[in-house]
Amino acid sequence: MVNMERPKKERFRAKIAEYFELPSDVVLDLPRLVLTGDRQLVVENHRGLKMYSCTEVGLQTTVGSLTVSGEALNIKLITADRVAIDGRITRVEWGAPGEDQ
Amino acid sequence: MIAQRLSAFFQGYLVVMIKGARSEELLNRGIAGGVAFWDIKKKAPGTILCALQADQYPKLRPFFFRTGTKGKILRKKGWPFFWRRVWRKKGWLLGMALFLSLLLTLSSFIWFVEVTGVEQLDPGLIRSQLAVLGLKPGVPRRVILPQRDWLIRELRIRLPEVVWLTVRFKGVIAEVAVAEKKLPPSVDAGPGNLVAAKDGLITEVLLIEGTPVVRVGDMVSRGDLLILGETTRVHLDGSVATKKVKAAGEVRARVWYEITVDEPLTIMEPVVRGGPKIVYRLRLGNRLFTLFSRGTAAPEGFVRQDRAVKPILPGRNSLSLVEIIKDTYQPVEWTTVQVAPETALLKARHKCEMRIGTVLPAGVQPEKIQEVWTRQAEVLHYRLIIETKENIAVPD
Numbered sequence: 001m002v003n004m005e006r007p008k009k010e011r012f013r014a015k016i017a018e019y020f021e022l023p024s025d026v027v028l029d030l031p032r033l034v035l036t037g038d039r040q041l042v043v044e045n046h047r048g049l050k051m052y053s054c055t056e057v058g059l060q061t062t063v064g065s066l067t068v069s070g071e072a073l074n075i076k077l078i079t080a081d082r083v084a085i086d087g088r089i090t091r092v093e094w095g096a097p098g099e100d101q
Numbered sequence: 102m103i104a105q106r107l108s109a110f111f112q113g114y115l116v117v118m119i120k121g122a123r124s125e126e127l128l129n130r131g132i133a134g135g136v137a138f139w140d141i142k143k144k145a146p147g148t149i150l151c152a153l154q155a156d157q158y159p160k161l162r163p164f165f166f167r168t169g170t171k172g173k174i175l176r177k178k179g180w181p182f183f184w185r186r187v188w189r190k191k192g193w194l195l196g197m198a199l200f201l202s203l204l205l206t207l208s209s210f211i212w213f214v215e216v217t218g219v220e221q222l223d224p225g226l227i228r229s230q231l232a233v234l235g236l237k238p239g240v241p242r243r244v245i246l247p248q249r250d251w252l253i254r255e256l257r258i259r260l261p262e263v264v265w266l267t268v269r270f271k272g273v274i275a276e277v278a279v280a281e282k283k284l285p286p287s288v289d290a291g292p293g294n295l296v297a298a299k300d301g302l303i304t305e306v307l308l309i310e311g312t313p314v315v316r317v318g319d320m321v322s323r324g325d326l327l328i329l330g331e332t333t334r335v336h337l338d339g340s341v342a343t344k345k346v347k348a349a350g351e352v353r354a355r356v357w358y359e360i361t362v363d364e365p366l367t368i369m370e371p372v373v374r375g376g377p378k379i380v381y382r383l384r385l386g387n388r389l390f391t392l393f394s395r396g397t398a399a400p401e402g403f404v405r406q407d408r409a410v411k412p413i414l415p416g417r418n419s420l421s422l423v424e425i426i427k428d429t430y431q432p433v434e435w436t437t438v439q440v441a442p443e444t445a446l447l448k449a450r451h452k453c454e455m456r457i458g459t460v461l462p463a464g465v466q467p468e469k470i471q472e473v474w475t476r477q478a479e480v481l482h483y484r485l486i487i488e489t490k491e492n493i494a495v496p497d
Contacts (some may be wrong), residue, residue, distance in 0.1 A: 075141035
């Protein structure tokens with residue numbers, strides 16, 4: 001459903017990336033998430049911090065909002081393109097594109 | 102991340118507290134402006150602690166106003182701030198520099214000469230020889246280090262009792278490891294007699310040197326003279342010449358050994374009465390404190406069945422100084438039990454047989470074994486008499 005709503009240009013890019021086996025996070029400008037156990041989550045290519053508390057971290061990305069829930073969450077590092085979240089991560093949830101924007 | 106932390110340390114960084122409802126927006130604006138934040142912690146609603154490079158803090162100033170937040174520098178960390186603090190305390194810096202230079206200077210000398218591996222030799226003698234060769238406390242390392250091989254060679258020449266030695270330099274310590282020559286024990290070649298080492302009945306005399314003073318069938322006691330260290334010669338002219346020699350030979354004799362064991366015919370045996378009692382104690386060094394007990398454990402009528410020891414805070418000390426001790430006692434009633442004489446005899450015989458090896462000299466086998474037992478009141482007296490044939494002649 002989400003794919004159907006994407007603009008034509010984006011769908012073309014996705015097909016090209018698939019055909020030439022190119023990394024889609026680079027070609028399509030998608031966020032890249034690396035979850036290490038339940039200890040650390042590294043999000044690359046984010047679009048800003050929406051909300052931060054000890055139990056929840058909200059991030060804005062190109063495909064919608066990302067909510068990370070857990071206990072004793074700390075933002076270990078945040079730069080223009082990278083966020084590292086430490087703590088006990090219990091849930092990673094995507095919101096719809098454009099939600100809360 | 103490590104590279105970023107190292108860079109922050111060397112450039113200096115700040116720990117900042119940001120207060121305000123829109124603190125996340127401030128972070129976003131900062132990030133958009135090229136500021137990197139780390140160690141972000143939410144202390145309270147609307148209060149965030151974070152770290153950032155010191156030179157990037159001015160970039161945040163306009164955003165504080167726009168987002169309605171307030172920033173407060175809590176700590177200044179990293180090398181530039183540390184150096185600035187140190188530079189203000191010139192006396193401390195001078196003291197540290199002096200201390201380091203003194204440490205470096207003093208560590209360039211040998212201050213201790215340790216001698217290891219000596220058994221007979223006097224370590225003081227080795228130290229004095231080393232001092233003559235130039236290795237003594239206070240000598241600079243740069244002087245003595247090139248001379249190490251020469252030093253070992255010279256010391257070996259000066260100490261003929263040493264079979265091997267080496268010199269190792271460990272910081273301010275010069276360690277001399279020595280292996281001494283093991284010389285065989287000196288043989289006494291002077292005249293001497295052979296005497297009896299123990300009581301016995303002589304069965305054989307084998308003479309090599311000296312004059313025998315006993316014959317086969319003689320009964321001798323410990324210390325009696327067996328072979329005299331003297332030879333007599335009668336010359337053709339009738340004169341008698343005596344000469345002192347070292348007596349040599351063997352005098353074999355029958356020797357008796359006796360092993361005695363008293364085995365009781367009446368013994369006290371505990372009979373279990375009731376359930377176990379547990380006592381917890383705390384040991385502090387040599388002192389023992391009773392913490393609590395499950396059931397009353399009177400000292401009499403109880404037998405300790407088990408002891409469990411749990412060391413507390415052992416640390417690096419291998420001797421546990423603080424321990425919790427759990428003792429389990431079993432209430433018992435002592436009753437008199439009669440032992441059958443046959444059982445007591447078997448026990449006594451077994452005990453004696455176990456002791457034969459400790460009584461007989463090495464290499465001597467028993468020729469005859471005789472056992473005698475008597476019963477007196479409630480005790481069985483058991484005697485094991487062992488007869489051997491052995492050489493009893495020893496130098497006096």
